[in-house]
Amino acid sequence: xxxGARAERAERADLxxxxxxxxxxxxxxAEGFPVRAGLDELVPGxxxxxGTTLATCGPGATSLALGLVAEAxxxxxxxxxxxxxxxxxxxxxxxxxxxxxxxxxxLDPPREPGWAQQLAAVIExxxxxxLVNPGPVPAGVARRLATRNQERGSVLVRVGDAPGGVQDDxxxxxxxxxxxxxxxxxxHLVSRQVNVVASGRRHPGAxxxxxxxxxxxxxxxxxxxxxxxxxxxxxxxxxxxxxIDRILDVELAAPVTDPRSRRGRRTGAGDQPSGA
Amino acid sequence: xxxxxxxxxxxxxxxxxxxxxELGVQAGLRARETQRRAPGVQVxxxxxxxxxxxxxxxxxxxxxxxxxxEIDRPGRCGFLTRGPSRYFGGDRAMSDRVVAQVRxxxxxxxxxxxxxxDSRFAALVAAARAEPDQAVVVPAGASxxxxxxxxxxxxxxxxxxxGAKGAKKSGSGRPVSGAGFVAQVDELVxxxxxxxxxxxxxxxxxxxADVVGRxxxxxxxxxxxxxxxxxxxxxxxxxxxxxxxAIELDPPIARVDQAAFVxxxxxxxxxxxxxxxxxxxARIEIxxxxxxxxxxxxxxxxxxxxxxxxxxxxxxWQLDGWLAxxxxxxxxxxxxxxVLRPDDLxxxxxxxxxxxxxxxxxxxxxxxxxxxxxxxxxxxAVKVAELGGGRNPAEAVIAIPAESVELVERVRAGDRELAGxxxxxxxxxVQAGVAGPRPAGPWPGALPPPAPTRVPDPPVPIExxxxxxxxxxxNGRGILTEPPAYVAGSSSRVQVLAWSGPWLLDERWWNRDRxxxxxxxxxxxxxxxxxxxxxxxxxxxxxxxxx
Numbered sequence: 001x002x003x004g005a006r007a008e009r010a011e012r013a014d015l016x017x018x019x020x021x022x023x024x025x026x027x028x029x030a031e032g033f034p035v036r037a038g039l040d041e042l043v044p045g046x047x048x049x050x051g052t053t054l055a056t057c058g059p060g061a062t063s064l065a066l067g068l069v070a071e072a073x074x075x076x077x078x079x080x081x082x083x084x085x086x087x088x089x090x091x092x093x094x095x096x097x098x099x100x101x102x103x104x105x106x107l108d109p110p111r112e113p114g115w116a117q118q119l120a121a122v123i124e125x126x127x128x129x130x131l132v133n134p135g136p137v138p139a140g141v142a143r144r145l146a147t148r149n150q151e152r153g154s155v156l157v158r159v160g161d162a163p164g165g166v167q168d169d170x171x172x173x174x175x176x177x178x179x180x181x182x183x184x185x186x187x188h189l190v191s192r193q194v195n196v197v198a199s200g201r202r203h204p205g206a207x208x209x210x211x212x213x214x215x216x217x218x219x220x221x222x223x224x225x226x227x228x229x230x231x232x233x234x235x236x237x238x239x240x241x242x243x244i245d246r247i248l249d250v251e252l253a254a255p256v257t258d259p260r261s262r263r264g265r266r267t268g269a270g271d272q273p274s275g276a
Numbered sequence: 277x278x279x280x281x282x283x284x285x286x287x288x289x290x291x292x293x294x295x296x297x298e299l300g301v302q303a304g305l306r307a308r309e310t311q312r313r314a315p316g317v318q319v320x321x322x323x324x325x326x327x328x329x330x331x332x333x334x335x336x337x338x339x340x341x342x343x344x345x346e347i348d349r350p351g352r353c354g355f356l357t358r359g360p361s362r363y364f365g366g367d368r369a370m371s372d373r374v375v376a377q378v379r380x381x382x383x384x385x386x387x388x389x390x391x392x393x394d395s396r397f398a399a400l401v402a403a404a405r406a407e408p409d410q411a412v413v414v415p416a417g418a419s420x421x422x423x424x425x426x427x428x429x430x431x432x433x434x435x436x437x438x439g440a441k442g443a444k445k446s447g448s449g450r451p452v453s454g455a456g457f458v459a460q461v462d463e464l465v466x467x468x469x470x471x472x473x474x475x476x477x478x479x480x481x482x483x484x485a486d487v488v489g490r491x492x493x494x495x496x497x498x499x500x501x502x503x504x505x506x507x508x509x510x511x512x513x514x515x516x517x518x519x520x521x522a523i524e525l526d527p528p529i530a531r532v533d534q535a536a537f538v539x540x541x542x543x544x545x546x547x548x549x550x551x552x553x554x555x556x557x558a559r560i561e562i563x564x565x566x567x568x569x570x571x572x573x574x575x576x577x578x579x580x581x582x583x584x585x586x587x588x589x590x591x592x593w594q595l596d597g598w599l600a601x602x603x604x605x606x607x608x609x610x611x612x613x614x615v616l617r618p619d620d621l622x623x624x625x626x627x628x629x630x631x632x633x634x635x636x637x638x639x640x641x642x643x644x645x646x647x648x649x650x651x652x653x654x655x656x657a658v659k660v661a662e663l664g665g666g667r668n669p670a671e672a673v674i675a676i677p678a679e680s681v682e683l684v685e686r687v688r689a690g691d692r693e694l695a696g697x698x699x700x701x702x703x704x705x706v707q708a709g710v711a712g713p714r715p716a717g718p719w720p721g722a723l724p725p726p727a728p729t730r731v732p733d734p735p736v737p738i739e740x741x742x743x744x745x746x747x748x749x750x751n752g753r754g755i756l757t758e759p760p761a762y763v764a765g766s767s768s769r770v771q772v773l774a775w776s777g778p779w780l781l782d783e784r785w786w787n788r789d790r791x792x793x794x795x796x797x798x799x800x801x802x803x804x805x806x807x808x809x810x811x812x813x814x815x816x817x818x819x820x821x822x823x
Contacts, residue, residue, distance in 0.1 A: 059804030062729040062823040078642040088820070089661040090673035090727035103642070104659040104675055105649055118652045125645020127638065177804030182774035184759060188724050189776075189798055189806050189822060215726045215822075 033072035050153035058174030083132035191216025332597030371411030419504025424477025485651030528610025543587035556581035559620035728820030735817035
């Protein structure tokens, strides 16, 4: 197998030597990762530049982050999701992300000394890394990781409002979120529209406000559209319901003491002993 | 068997008769050493067709006790034991039952060994080490312990024996199809010995990241074997019938050599169809039917993907066992139909060079990174998604620990899948492991899309308050006492703007211990989020969050 791989690599190197031939890796280097239509207007140049650090916060931050990277995963990149156990990988299906290229990492909390090393290992191997509700990250560690990320040429997306750390290249703040399809006692969640404010170091000009269709079909196609929810009650930045947020965040960003205790909680179903 | 005889493959003993065993002949011995220990011994070449003929009555007998027997090669088969064990009252009782079932068929000509374990490899080793006509049961969870003291050469022995199945095909005694795999295992075992790792336990004790880094995919696979972690999974997804290959034989065929000729063409067609779809198959169902409607279906498995020759061999062996087997098991008419059906599909991870070269590089890099994180953060830290099925948000996609799957293989597989480029047909979905945009299956009451992004486990307790300020309760008829107006935490509350439900869920009513009755409602909150709230035993809690 060693020989085969070497030959393959040599062959690949030859390919690169030919003038006018561009490898996919170099194409990404030059142009960045593609972003799905509808969300691409959020990003300068309509592509995610390798080595950038993004942040999404507000209600719908997770869906927005998944939406931003979806097209790049479909184009062949791997997605590493650093998230607590409670992260639901099924959400990737809604963002049309092929599950085979998604790997979830359940790491120690950021204040543990091992965290930075583990995250660096993830960045090393994955073009796209989602950091879901990491909790507070020490500023020094965040800066080091951003540098690591820049060298490696990955895109690091931080989800949720984790205060502190370094300034992100691009920050997407969801100001308002509107669900469609739910009535009072009937219907079900179908689609969601959000107001996103994009700002940050890499963002040219003043922060811009966009209204996007984040989940599901555009609202006029939704079967039941009774109520427009939320848009007015919510200001930019942190949103209401902080207490519930806190309740949930206690669980979601739970200080994980012993990784062994969580091992394979939902895995028993398919295992069967075998006999011969 | 009264003769002093051994069967050798590539100058090594793979099987021996009782008298030879009594003289100290063991599997793996060189021919010369064998002759020294047992002078005058008869040295025989393997005869898989003959073995298949002898094995057929065993399979017939076993089929009356257990279902879905997978045949490795003539003379060795396995099956999932959870069902049979429960039926017969435990692994021990089931194993003894299997011995009792097989022994009369063998009628003293040779012996049966039965091994039961929660890892396939451990079960094979246990069976090989069982005393004649005895069963070895490795308790659940003890596979690693059982394997630990055994020499690393056990790996090569089990694989080598499996490899002996096609030995007739090549002069060196290695089967043509499995040569690469067997040779790689031999080489790895050899290297381990020279590294001073003499037992499976020592090998299993190495860090997973180190093994993958040094030995690659095959190292990872054998490492899992050595640690007793090669679980057998029940197949959950259904395989589309489009890969089935069948042929009607008119006039019917009665002779094995004629059938073998047809078998080859059929196998070629089968492999070509899989190749075209970029899939591979390591378990195949071969069905044969006679003009009088008799049917014989057998399941064959291999350690790696089936090639044309391997399939043709198995088809021939199977028909040999049936058409030329014991008279009372023979069919009454000629063969009128043959069917090949894949029983297990995965993405072909061939060494085909991608047009732009970068794809495979990405996959390998991801695999290395996963192995490294596993080394740093410990087992359970890395998970990959597998489609499940169920009504609850946590069940639609199951996150399984990366160490329990063929990691490098899977990542490569993901790499080769061409998503979103107009290949959304059934075949590419099978390859992608994503059948349709979301898991199919009969789950009435399952949540409609979109899927929630977070599923706290266990659910977070919460209170549901009505406009009147009273707690909202579900009555015995599944009706809310009043529409919910607020979702309340310990000190503050958020307004409910829209809601739906209550949806009743009564799961597993047939099982008193695992029964689950719940009421769900979906709410959209004033802060812009939506949640799935569930009432279990009078307590509302957040089951899922749509973020």
